[in-house]
Amino acid sequence: MSEVNWKPVKSSSTPLYLQIVNYIRNKIMSGEWTIGTKLPSQRQLAACFEVNRSTVITALQELIAEGLLEAKTGSSTFVANNTWNVLATSSPNWPEYVQAGIHQPNRSLIQQINKAEAEPATLRLGTGELGSELIPTDEMKQMLISKQHQSLSLGYEEPKGNAQLRETLSRYLRKKGIQASPSSILIVSGGLQALQLIAWGLLRKGSVILHEAPSYLNSLSMFESVGIRGVGIPLDRHGLQMESLVRLKRQHDAALLYTIPSFHNPTGAVMSEERRKQLTEIAHRETLPLIEDDVYGDLWFEDAPPPPLKADDRGGNVLYLGSVSKALSPGLRIGWLVGPEQVIDRLADIKMQTDYGSSSLSQAVVNQWIQSGKYDDHLSQLRVSLLKRRNLTLDILRHCLSDCCTWNIPAGGFYIWLRLQKRFSARKLFQLALQKGILLNPGSVYDKMDDSHIRLSYAYPSESELVQGLQRLAQLIKEDFCQ
Ligand SMILES: Cc1ncc(COP(=O)(O)O)c(C=O)c1O
Incomplete structure (x- = not known):
């Protein structure tokens, strides 16, 4: 299971642990969490539900007592049963089906990036996409309501x-x-x-x-x-x-x-x-x-x-x-x-x-x-905006990171390929930055053996996010890596 996007209501008269019991029980009874599904760890659940770990433990114990969950090695908890299954003789073994599918899952690093990108609070310094300010949404709306589409x-x-x-x-x-x-x-x-x-x-x-x-x-x-x-x-x-x-x-x-x-x-x-x-x-x-x-x-x-x-x-x-x-x-x-x-x-x-x-x-x-011809007009403007962001990024890098990193000067596109010197680990930097809400694309996404590059993109963050994000990144690199 990749995520839990629900939280108990703190102001409710129903105790928090009971709300969690009801939530998990519903997930199991409705078949969304099938037998064999592994629940996130107690620590992760506590973080998702924004409650103490002891509240999670109480809820899980109750569900284990009901026979819906079982605890296995370590602190892993799995869905063990559901009432539908008690009545029926067999139910599909979805975990086995999921394992058997021909298409490989994304690497866990990429799943982690995809998940962090969905968090609105994440400062995304590596995302290979135009930020909302660079996408011509208003012109798009105008175009959709214009007469030109009458023969659509x-x-x-x-x-x-x-x-x-x-x-x-x-x-x-x-x-x-x-x-x-x-x-x-x-x-x-x-x-x-x-x-x-x-x-x-x-x-x-x-x-x-x-x-x-x-x-x-x-x-x-x-x-x-x-x-x-x-x-x-x-x-x-x-x-x-x-x-x-x-x-x-x-x-x-x-x-x-x-x-x-x-x-x-x-x-x-x-x-x-x-x-x-x-x-x-x-x-x-x-x-x-x-x-x-x-x-x-x-x-x-x-x-x-x-x-x-x-x-x-x-x-x-x-x-x-x-x-x-x-x-x-x-x-x-x-x-x-x-x-x-x-x-x-x-x-x-x-x-x-x-x-x-x-x-x-x-x-x-x-x-x-x-x-x-609007596409060409838009491209002319976009090139100017991207160039401005590229220059801003290069200024900050020169100012803050020239003693411990090197980089290319792109003549177009989105990316700066930042090389960390002195054997700093890009994987470690990625995890450390993520804990602080900054999302980077480590080099290993593009070459499994690479641990010395970070892909920066100046296309996604706004100019103020670029300034703020890059300065925080520089601070992080200096504090943890450059000593
Ligand atoms: C080099 C390259 N090719 C293709 C794609 C996929 O783009 P699309 O959104 O058109 O599928 C990307 C997206 O990051 C890319 O960087």
């Missing part, structure tokens, strides 16, 4: 997605040098779904997918869940290192390479034009298809990054992935995948089996933003 169709869409949106994207991509006709574009529910479809639809169990080390891909378990192994390739500030790429491709007979050439997550690196050319050459020579993840590509500050790999794609070697999540709104859940028609048809067919298409309302809205 809210039925299911075609397998590849809304035809108008694919036309619009075909024109938008041409400005980046990418030739993609609407039939080679698949609308997906965010870039994440494109990766899921690739994992399901294009790769054999046991395949190897190469990626930058560190990489966003390491924060996902979708490839591992279908038996695909990731192998990391070292990265420097110009992007992937080509010598290691060729060696590792041959060594593992890799099926694909996943890369984020522009404003890489988590390092912020931009692959140079020269490296892009080399990569395209090598990919051709070694028959290595590429997934180019360009979800940050529009978020440059002063100069646009070099053209996407897809712009130089001669033989249909590149599957190109874009999304409005990082530049407009992640909640719309709209992205796109561009590739050879045979691949797009195959993945569109799987998508139909999975969700029968992305939200038609979201597709209409994204079409409107891009087609009307």
